[in-house]
Amino acid sequence: MGRPTVHDIAREAGVSLATVDRVLNARPGVRAQTVERVQNAVQRLGYVRDTYAANLARQREYRFAFVLPDGASQFVETFKAALQEAIGAQIGERISARIEAVPSHDPHAVVRVLNALPADKLDGVAIMTPETPQVRDAVARLKDEGLPVVALVSDLPSSGRDHFVGINSFQAGRTAGVLMGRFACAKSGQVLVVTNSMHARDSVERRLGFDEVMAETFPHISVLPSLETHDDPDRTDRIIAEAFRSNSDLLGVYSMGPGNVALLNALRSTGRLQDLVVVAHELTPSTRIALQDGEIDAVINQNVGHLVRSALRVLRAKCDGSEIFEAQERIRIDIVLRENLP
Amino acid sequence: MGRPTVHDIAREAGVSLATVDRVLNARPGVRAQTVERVQNAVQRLGYVRDTYAANLARQREYRFAFVLPDGASQFVETFKAALQEAIGAQIGERISARIEAVPSHDPHAVVRVLNALPADKLDGVAIMTPETPQVRDAVARLKDEGLPVVALVSDLPSSGRDHFVGINSFQAGRTAGVLMGRFACAKSGQVLVVTNSMHARDSVERRLGFDEVMAETFPHISVLPSLETHDDPDRTDRIIAEAFRSNSDLLGVYSMGPGNVALLNALRSTGRLQDLVVVAHELTPSTRIALQDGEIDAVINQNVGHLVRSALRVLRAKCDGSEIFEAQERIRIDIVLRENLP
DNA sequence: TGGTAGTTGAGGTACGTATATCACGTAAAG
DNA sequence: CTTTACGTGATATACGTACCTCAACTACCA
Secondary structure: OOOOHHHHHHHHHOHHHHHHHHHHOOOOOOOOOHHHHHHHHHHHOOOOOOOOHHHHHHOOOEEEEEEEEEEOOOOHHHHHHHHHHHHHHHHOEEEEEEHHHHHHOHHHHHHHHHHHOOOOOOOOOEEOOOHHHHHHHHHHHHHHHHOOEEEOOOOOOOOOOEEOOOOHHHHHHHHHHHHHHHHHHHOEEEEEEEOOOOOOOHHHHHHHHHHHHHHHHHHOOOEEOOOEEOOOOOOHHHHHHHHHHHOOEEEEEEEOOOOOOHHHHHHHHHHHHHHHEEEEEEOOOHHHHHOOOOOOOOEEOHHHHHHHHHHHHHHHHHHHOOOHHHHOOOOOOOOEEOOOOO | OOOOOOHHHHHHHOOOOHHHHHOOOOOOOOOHHHHHHHHHHHHHHEEEEEEEEHHHHHOOOOOEEEEEEOOOOOHHHHHHHHHHHHHHHHEEEEEOEEEEEEEEEHHHHHHHHHHHHOOHHOEEEEEOOOHEEEEEEEEHHHHHOOOOOOOOOOOOOOOOOOOOOOOHHHHHHHHHHHHHHHOOOOEEEEEEEEEEOOHHHHHHHHHHHHHHHHHHHHHHHHEEEEEOOOOOHHHHHHHHHHHHHHHHOOOEEEOOOOOOOHHHHHHHHHOOOHEEEEEOOOHHHHHHHHOOOOOOOEEOOOHHHHHHHHHHHHHHHHHHOOOOHHHHHHOOEEEEEEOOOO
């Protein structure tokens, strides 16, 4: 015979179907002793609830909200596209997802959106935003209302989020460091580090990892202080030009954050792009082209498709109270060169 | 209202439930005109069959067979472990998989096993084996019996297989080449290329990709003819020792196939392992340790977990006649360094 | 006219689970 | 002794689909 059903449990435990149901769904009105009898039967027969039949019966729908920064970042756009695609392909999985766009540089707006989420109309929330104390509080509130919360790309530790879907920024920084050091080939000189803002936890951690490897393994290369572009193309042009004026032996550039379009333009106008080792984060249309043209040497990437599907799977598992298949949910730090472009 | 059901289709098309059922399941006894009416209704309402309800009703079980080489390869062992784990985690997905072990170096045995597969007790087959004309024929036979067939890791082109789950060997070879060239840092010298056998299509293609990049981009490095170990540790020791005697400027070693344990041992006994750039394929317990110890510089990997889950998803989709979500099924060429070890 | 084949409808049962209602105990409280 | 609350069983309906049977209708041919 196939998998045991609730009927088998009822027979094995010597109780009625109704009681099995009460126990399995943690409904009240069952003596502790009876509960145990049923649970033993479940154990003995190795019963596993058929989630799909259950969802069919209860007309379950998984209603998720994705809170994403609204802005010019190609990475977020790529992520959104992957999300739309995944939702489309998941027809039949009873998943619906709404996207809540949040002005990327307004910390208060994030909190407003989070607080405005209709907890009773949702079954889970995924959040991509920098960590602030207010966000932590808002997440805690969502958790209080019984909603599973997943942090996306940027972790929200000590906020009570159920899960983090993303890569370890410190390791990502180390990986970038090794590529920079080895591709620079024992030459000595300076490396530029550029990001939009060092207020983001990711940037800080990447920088730490990068510095650690450079100091350990490539002491002949000196890593310059982080330049912050503040997402401003003009400012980017200026600080890059200035950096090239004041450093004679520039070997490479490490771009830790978004804003690769502006950065690449600034680098192009120096006329020295081809000689530099450039390592950037996130595979987007622009970094892809730059890789193909040999302008960027390596991209450290987290696969957006994997991020999206992992977030959806984890949220579902949290809703169902089922186990997470850890091996599948670990997001890899992809190293993308021209040769292994997906 | 939620997703349309067969009832909605029946109403929309002005026919009975039975007729909708006949059309949807391609049963005979429906006028062409009526078929069209129903299909139009399906189109208009955007009906998608609820696969899980359908599987529930028809008591479907997906019975797959995995034909895998039986042998000492750590890669295959890792793959098997991932398969077992995935099957365990898929309880509730109505999937069962049997593993058919085949002596790895007996081409006839593969064919015997394939021919002995009980087509009527199976819903799909995944095959990991080198390509031979006999295998092609056996696959064609399986297809004739109506079974979906997926080629794993090593493609079986022109065999009629439904899908290939694995990476492009040529691109993988190119990727290895770039890493070798760049990590060798403009020094000139020779690179050893080692595999167990150049009869395998993978090895040939990897070699082609590797050579192409080396010739294009690193002409100062000369790539030596492929050494074949034939899975024999003693032979491996001998040919490696001989290669070190006759080449004075060895810069690196590219290991294209399995047998990394024996190769690493042979390299260790030369005492020059630390100075070499070593690029190998497949992340296994031994290559992982060698990466950590700095003996191997880079591993080109195809994630076994992804391979397994992709094969299962594709086989299921083929059984259901549903679309494949291409973006999800593209296996990435992973570059694994010590710093981004998963 | 009757026969036959092709087409359609009506309705049922089943899959495994959720959920509701009602009835029947038993034991404690009044 | 009655009342009440609690624990349990019996039974039904539903979810969306598959698959079966039986009846009925149409069209065509002999």
